[in-house]
Amino acid sequence: MAVDWIGFSYAALVSAGGVMGYVKAGSITSLAAGLLFGLLAAVGTYLASQNPKNVWLSLGTSGTLAVVMGLRFLSSWKFMPAGLMTLASGLLLVKIISGMLKRSHKS
Known part of the structure; x- marks a missing residue:
């Protein structure tokens, strides 16, 4: 399976955002949340790279961040x-x- 560079880049962006929140504002909450969600996004991307049907962790992570950060x-x-x-x-x-x-239409 091909490496999902978009997913791994997203995971790195989330993690970097948490680190930047800590550096700029001293927010331990931002650091913890950024690293946790970055890790979840990276694991989800890895799992989806191994099995394209296994997208649920990536979907949940990005969906949660979209809602929470959208409200902010x-x-x-x-x-x-x-x-x-x-x-x-x-x-x-x-x-x-x-x-x-796309996968559901192929089946």
Whole structure:
């Protein structure tokens, strides 16, 4: 199976966002959440790379981040970091769901 560079890049972006939240604001919560969700995104991407039907962890991780960061964006209207993470998570959701739909039409 091919490596999903988009998924691994997303995982790195999430982790880097948590580290940046800690560096800029001293937020341990941002660091912990960023590293946890980055790890979940990386594991989900790895599992989906091994078996294309195993997308549930990636779907749950990106869906959760899209909702949580989307609500933060709507309350603050600041693109960084909430808007960027909402956009990235939404795009990954579209990628995952379109892949699921393509596979279901082939079966």
